[in-house]
């Protein structure tokens with residue numbers, strides 16, 4: 828056993844954990860997927876049904892259609908109508924608390940958005956795999972348009988779809 832004196836210095840080149848940068852973290856890995864108190868108030872009339880829909884969306888990994896979310900609620904004993912699911916999801920999108928994408932058939936799928944975090948995704952049209960992508964160029968472009976157009980409350984929707992590597996390999 829060799830004794831050393833003084834304070835151990837960190838090895839050169841050791842970086843702090845990447846977790847410090849939450850911007851590109853996949854939301855599905857975030858353990859804090861529970862809406863903070865008051866969240867339900869963001870989605871209009873704070874009914875138990877709407878709270879149930881919100882929680883189901885928070886618990887969902889990846890994007891989910893209103894029909895699929897409704898079907899899942901039925902299997903867990905939730906007594907929520909499909910129209911309520913639609914209304915709640917639409918309200919969440921309007922409140923900036925959910926991302927929405929459309930598939931080729933025009934069906935919309937939804938995903939809960941953490942806080943004001945705003946992302947764009949690359950979606951596989953075959954299996955629905957969704958990956959957040961770097962959208963810095965889109966954001967700066969949209970910010971510039973918003974700043975120079977005279978419009979206020981400018982929002983944008985950018986959808987990227989394709990065939991993921993697994994589905995491509997599966998032919």
Ligand SMILES: [Zn+2]
Nearest residue numbers: 951954991994
């Ligand atoms: Zn795929």
Ligand SMILES: [Zn+2]
Nearest residue numbers: 945962965966
């Ligand atoms: Zn954006």
